[in-house]
Amino acid sequence: MEPLESLLVLHAVAAAxxxxxxxxxxxxxxxxLALAPGAAFGYTLWLAPAAGGPQESRSTSWALGxxxxxxxxxLAVLMMALVTGIGVLVLVYSVRYLxxxxxxxxxxGGAVVAFAGSMLGLVTADNLLLLxxxxxxxxxxxxxxxxxxxxxxxxxxxxxxxxxITTFGGLAMLAGLVLTGQxxxxxxxxxxxxxxxxxxxxxxxxxxxxxKSALFPFSTWLPAAMAAPTPVSAYLHAAAMVKAGVYLVARxxxxxxxxxxxxxxxxxxxxxxxxxxxxxxxxxxxxKRLLAYGTVSQLGFLVVLFGSGAALAGAAMLAAHGLFKAAxxxxxxxVDHAAGTRETGELSGVGRAMPWVCAVALPAxxxxxxxxxxxxxxxxxxxxxxxxxxPLVLAGVVAGSALTAAYTLRFLWGAFAAKPGVDERPVQPVxxxxxxxxxxxxxxxxxxxxxxxxFGSWYGGGHLALWSGHLPPLLLSAAALAVGVTLFLARxxxxxxxxxxxxxxxxxxxxxxxxxxxxxxxxxxxxxxRGSVPDYLILTFLATVGVGLFSLLYGGTTGVDVPVTGWQxxxxxxxxxxxxxxxxxxxxxxAYIFLAVVVGFTGYGTALLxxxxxxxxxxxxxxxxxxVSLVVFALVLRRLPVEPVRGxxxxxxxxxxxxxxxxxxxGAAVLAMAARSTQPVGALMEAAAEQAGIRNIVSALIVxxxxxxxxxxxxxxxxxxxxxxxxxxxxxxxxxIEPGERPPAERTHWLAATLPPGQRVIAFEVAARLTFxxxxxxSVFLLFVGHSGVGGxxxxxxxxxxxxxxxxxxxxxxxxxxxxxxxxxxxxGVGLTLSAGTALxxxxxxxxxxxxxxxxxxxxxxxxxxxxxxxLFDLGVYVSVVGMVQDILRGLGAELDRQxxxxxxx
Numbered sequence: 001m002e003p004l005e006s007l008l009v010l011h012a013v014a015a016a017x018x019x020x021x022x023x024x025x026x027x028x029x030x031x032x033l034a035l036a037p038g039a040a041f042g043y044t045l046w047l048a049p050a051a052g053g054p055q056e057s058r059s060t061s062w063a064l065g066x067x068x069x070x071x072x073x074x075l076a077v078l079m080m081a082l083v084t085g086i087g088v089l090v091l092v093y094s095v096r097y098l099x100x101x102x103x104x105x106x107x108x109g110g111a112v113v114a115f116a117g118s119m120l121g122l123v124t125a126d127n128l129l130l131l132x133x134x135x136x137x138x139x140x141x142x143x144x145x146x147x148x149x150x151x152x153x154x155x156x157x158x159x160x161x162x163x164x165i166t167t168f169g170g171l172a173m174l175a176g177l178v179l180t181g182q183x184x185x186x187x188x189x190x191x192x193x194x195x196x197x198x199x200x201x202x203x204x205x206x207x208x209x210x211x212k213s214a215l216f217p218f219s220t221w222l223p224a225a226m227a228a229p230t231p232v233s234a235y236l237h238a239a240a241m242v243k244a245g246v247y248l249v250a251r252x253x254x255x256x257x258x259x260x261x262x263x264x265x266x267x268x269x270x271x272x273x274x275x276x277x278x279x280x281x282x283x284x285x286x287x288k289r290l291l292a293y294g295t296v297s298q299l300g301f302l303v304v305l306f307g308s309g310a311a312l313a314g315a316a317m318l319a320a321h322g323l324f325k326a327a328x329x330x331x332x333x334x335v336d337h338a339a340g341t342r343e344t345g346e347l348s349g350v351g352r353a354m355p356w357v358c359a360v361a362l363p364a365x366x367x368x369x370x371x372x373x374x375x376x377x378x379x380x381x382x383x384x385x386x387x388x389x390x391p392l393v394l395a396g397v398v399a400g401s402a403l404t405a406a407y408t409l410r411f412l413w414g415a416f417a418a419k420p421g422v423d424e425r426p427v428q429p430v431x432x433x434x435x436x437x438x439x440x441x442x443x444x445x446x447x448x449x450x451x452x453x454x455f456g457s458w459y460g461g462g463h464l465a466l467w468s469g470h471l472p473p474l475l476l477s478a479a480a481l482a483v484g485v486t487l488f489l490a491r492x493x494x495x496x497x498x499x500x501x502x503x504x505x506x507x508x509x510x511x512x513x514x515x516x517x518x519x520x521x522x523x524x525x526x527x528x529x530r531g532s533v534p535d536y537l538i539l540t541f542l543a544t545v546g547v548g549l550f551s552l553l554y555g556g557t558t559g560v561d562v563p564v565t566g567w568q569x570x571x572x573x574x575x576x577x578x579x580x581x582x583x584x585x586x587x588x589x590x591a592y593i594f595l596a597v598v599v600g601f602t603g604y605g606t607a608l609l610x611x612x613x614x615x616x617x618x619x620x621x622x623x624x625x626x627x628v629s630l631v632v633f634a635l636v637l638r639r640l641p642v643e644p645v646r647g648x649x650x651x652x653x654x655x656x657x658x659x660x661x662x663x664x665x666x667g668a669a670v671l672a673m674a675a676r677s678t679q680p681v682g683a684l685m686e687a688a689a690e691q692a693g694i695r696n697i698v699s700a701l702i703v704x705x706x707x708x709x710x711x712x713x714x715x716x717x718x719x720x721x722x723x724x725x726x727x728x729x730x731x732x733x734x735x736x737i738e739p740g741e742r743p744p745a746e747r748t749h750w751l752a753a754t755l756p757p758g759q760r761v762i763a764f765e766v767a768a769r770l771t772f773x774x775x776x777x778x779s780v781f782l783l784f785v786g787h788s789g790v791g792g793x794x795x796x797x798x799x800x801x802x803x804x805x806x807x808x809x810x811x812x813x814x815x816x817x818x819x820x821x822x823x824x825x826x827x828x829g830v831g832l833t834l835s836a837g838t839a840l841x842x843x844x845x846x847x848x849x850x851x852x853x854x855x856x857x858x859x860x861x862x863x864x865x866x867x868x869x870x871x872l873f874d875l876g877v878y879v880s881v882v883g884m885v886q887d888i889l890r891g892l893g894a895e896l897d898r899q900x901x902x903x904x905x906x
Contacts, residue, residue: 004070004124011117017111019106024829026100029136030091033109037087037116044080049078051458060274071126071190074459078315079123079247082322086239089117089326089437092232096431097231110258111431112235115141117242118170128177128187129342135173135208135244142241146228158227166211167223173208176201180255200475205252211838213245213299220506223292230333231854238325243318248316250306254385266307268574271396273300278403280486283498287332287342287415291447294368295325301383301400308393310386314792316455317379320367320445324376327364327441328411331357334434335415338427346416349424351416358416358431360442367445369408369484370401370477373466375445377477378452382464384473399482405484410491416855489754498849524729541661548664572612579605587651596633600626616790617698624798628885631805636894699786703793703870703877710873711835714880718828721884725891761810768810772819775803783878784871793874797881804882816893827883834876838869854899 014036021029026344049688051074068410090114098105118141180188184196197205203353214222222242226233236242249266256262277297284290305314336342339350351358367376380401389393442905448455449466466599467474486495567573582601589595603626611619685697703708779799786792807819820827 002070003043004120005068007036008117008121010039010112011036011120011122015110015114015117018110021381022106022109027098027102027105029105030095030109032100033657034088034091034114035121036113036197037091038121038407040116041084041088044077044084047072047460048077048081056440067127067130069126069130070124071100072124075247075250075315076124078319078459079243080120082239082243082319083116083119083123086235086322086326087112087705090235090330091438093234093330093434093437094229094231095338096433097229102412107144108148108229111144112232112532115145115236119244122244123780126189127505128181128189130684131189132170132174132177135212136167136170138241138244139163139170140375142166142225142236145232145236145898146225148229148232149227155512156226158221158224161224161507162221164219164514165510169208169211169218171208172204172211172647176204176206179204180327189251192252194255194258197252197256197259197262202256202259202262202263205248205864207257207261209245210265210269211245211305212248213303214296215245215269215300215303216276217271217506219277220510220873222296224507226286226288226292228338230288230329234326234329234333235291237292237295238329239322240294243322245357246302246306246314246318248297249303250311250318253306253309253311263307266303267393270302270304270307270391271400272298273297274304274400275300275396275403278400278407279498281407282403282410282491283495284407285344285410285414287335287344287607288329289412290407290411291325291328291332294404294411297400297404298325298368301397304387304393304397304681305383308387308390310383311384312456312459312464312514313379313382315459316375316452319448319455320375320379323375323445323448324364327445328361328368328435330438330441331361331364331415334430334438337434338430341425344410345422346417347415347419347425348711349418349423350427352418353424353427354416354430356435357438360435360439361412361415363446364442365408367411369405369481373446373449374776375449375452377463378449378466379479381468381473383782384476385463385468385470386484388472394476398476400485401477402487405481406487406494409488413488420447445829487829495657502905514669522605538657541657545657545664546661548668551668569612572609575608575612577606579609588602589653592637593634596630596637600630600633617696617792617795620795620828621798624795624802627802628798628805629810632888632892663801696786696788696790698793699788699792699874703786703874707839707870707873710877711839714834714835714877717884718832718880721828721887724745725887765810768806772803772807775806776800778880782876785873787868787870793877794881797878797905798885800878800882801885804886805889813893816886816889820882824883824887824890827886829883830881831876831883832880834879835873836876838873838876841869 015034018029018033018138019545021032025032040681051072069263094108094112098108102108115138116135118134122131122138125134126129143159147155148157148161177187180192180197180202183198183201188191193727201863210216211218222237225237228236270301274297277293277295277300281290281293281297284293298317302314302317302321305311305317332342334354335347335350338354339358341347363374367374370376370380383397384394387397452464452466456462510764567576580597582605584600586595588601589598603622605620607619607626648698685701779796782791782799783793783796784791786796804816804819808816811818
């Protein structure tokens with residue numbers, strides 16, 4: 001496994017362990033979790049010298065034809081340094097920012113580390129689809145961090161707003177990435193050439209980038225996200241998440257440079273965002289919201305630079321912004337923590353009370369305003385020099401710089417100045433764990449500025465210096481600072497003018513759109529979802545018939561030779577006739593239980609047809625699944641009327657629909673098989689199974705060749721099971737066997753009564769207990785022989801589930817708790833973890849995900865044994881299926897028993 005892949009796994013493991021660490025170590029666990037991004041930062045420092053030389057891209061086969069491809073060029077390493085370095089400092093800062101005993105400590109630490117890992121993958125990904133995977137992961141984890149306080153309506157709304165806007169942009173971006181990959185013939189970012197991005201793809205990708213980086217018209221989510229804890233704001237909204245869109249513009253800029261739409265969208269919107277964000281910051285009185293609108297403005301500036309091709313200036317400004325803005329957000333956290341407020345009108349004399357904090361904020365603010373000799377000055381001067389040949393863009397950037405200087409002064413004055421008529425604000429001592437990270441970021445903004453020439457040569461050449469020696473950029477900077485000071489001195493009239501000129505409230509517009517969408521969704525749902533399952537089935541069947549007839553009439557069957565064969569074996573027509581007879585009998589059933597049994601006969605008939613066609617694996621699975629379904633039907637029918645409700649449609653009409661559907665589906669299958677023009681893939685299965693060391697082709701297909709599908713199907717089944725059974729429980733579910741399910745304490749021998757008197761069948765109890773362990777052994781046998789014979793994890797799991805069912809039916813819910821003393825959720829979780837862990841095992845050995853490892857060993861007495869990770873994968877399926885059956889029995893069996901005993905309504 002490559003070092004970066006190991007670091008990504010380390011972040012995932014650390015995030016998973018965060019709740020456990022928080023329970024045992026409290027907020028000190030955050031310092032332990034900082035080791036994950038700390039290790040990544042160390043790797044970044046080790047990579048940095050080589051990143052300025054020949055470019056290197058490393059890849060590992062993944063799954064579904066995708067690859068884990070990573071690139072370590074100067075842009076990637078710069079972003080890695082920001083993401084990992086500031087991530088470490090934010091976690092250390094959070095040790096004292098969050099309260100000891102906070103219920104959300106584990107959730108917070110896990111989400112921060114997971115977000116750091118996602119950003120690490122995003123900025124190094126050299127595959128468009130892989131980049132999108134990490135992109136959406138950052139969206140999910142930022143949603144969790146913004147909504148850190150689930151009891152706060154403001155936090156929940158802010159999280160939902162961020163999720164909705166960034167997800168919309170992400171979906172548009174995905175379409176653009178797919179168009180780009182298909183047009184270029186490759187999804188490798190490093191292989192894209194100028195012209196590979198079409199105009200449509202460029203606009204779609206920019207939509208995702210602008211939404212992620214909160215540019216106009218998507219700016220509304222970032223100020224609202226200030227409901228998150230301040231360290232989250234310092235990390236996500238200054239150094240990491242919002243930089244993802246800027247990074248995407250920088251990364252794809254070389255390939256999109258010749259596309260007019262790229263520049264026509266990025267540069268004007270960037271300038272407009274810079275001006276609107278800076279203007280709005282001038283009337284904010286909350287320090288975090290002031291910085292939030294300042295961040296929006298600066299992000300617009302960065303997009304202007306990268307969108308116009310000024311890559312070196314953009315990189316310098318990117319690094320400077322990450323340092324000074326993260327430092328200032330952490331300063332706000334210190335002020336809020338010490339003074340108990342962030343409102344500028346309530347803060348007075350804080351600079352005198354906390355001189356060291358003020359001393360840290362001054363250089364960070366000066367860097368944001370672009371004063372020498374700081375990193376922000378280097379980036380701004382280089383940007384002005386690069387834009388000298390574009391007067392309109394330059395004018396917008398200079399005006400935006402003036403606004404930046406003005407709101408920087410407003411921030412420093414509001415946080416630390418003594419204000420006439422306002423009493424000095426008492427403050428608490430500042431913990432070292434909060435002050436040290438803040439000071440380090442501010443010092444780096446000063447210390448790195450003299451290293452600008454070295455950074456320029458490392459980044460790829462170009463003129464970058466503390467001062468370039470050119471007078472026009474310096475004069476423009478001086479003019480911007482002078483206008484900024486003037487705006488600050490006239491802050492009250494400027495604030496009033498901002499309020500007076502404010503016409504549209506973006507937040508109100510967003511929620512108005514959301515409410516309108518909700519209303520339309522409710523109306524549409526009420527129109528098409530009438531609560532009638534028969535209506536849904538009829539519409540589905542009619543649509544199926546319509547599609548089939550349309551395809552037949554307009555697609556045609558010219559040249560298709562349809563062979564007609566009655567049967568290959570004499571038992572097939574017999575089974576078919578019996579199955580059809582059972583289906584017809586079901587039409588005349590007058591009791592639910594009889595209907596369930598007759599429908600079960602059709603399933604058993606289908607299994608016999610599978611067996612007659614030489615598919616014993618399918619036949620066994622069908623038999624077992626049908627038996628489980630029959631028991632489930634029987635359990636549910638206890639709460640339903642005895643006789644089915646009479647249908648609203650006449651029998652002839654329903655029969656006609658069923659006949660039409662059967663003809664269309666059968667005809668489509670026959671025509672599809674007859675029209676096949678290439679060799680069936682089944683002919684290739686034997687060689688693939690032999691290569692995997694599996695003698696059963698069906699097992700090879702399930703656990704090796706298409707193991708990805710199997711893992712996805714297992715996950716879907718688990719989710720469906722949880723959704724189904726959760727609707728039965730009216731109480732909060734626990735991961736412990738509930739008291740009502742525990743076996744009686746007085747039970748002393750294996751034939752003790754477990755059902756109420758009058759419901760016991762002694763012969764059934766004896767048979768259940770005598771066969772239980774034997775059937776479990778049979779299920780394990782089916783699990784182990786699946787690679788060479790009929791069986792497998794799914795079949796074995798159902799057999800074990802049937803053994804548990806028999807115990808429940810013989811003894812009731814107490815017997816169920818005795819038979820399986822482990823919670824169903826634990827079993828399903830362990831099963832999915834086994835399957836997923838085995839799926840990733842190949843990566844640990846430098847192979848593809850889901851690439852099963854195998855070996856042959858000789859065991860004394862037993863002889864030759866074939867071992868593979870496929871068996872572990874199948875074991876995960878086995879355990880998941882057992883958990884699903886148990887959960888169904890708990891919900892539809894034990895819980896319904898309890899409700900019936902308690903006399904609760906159906």
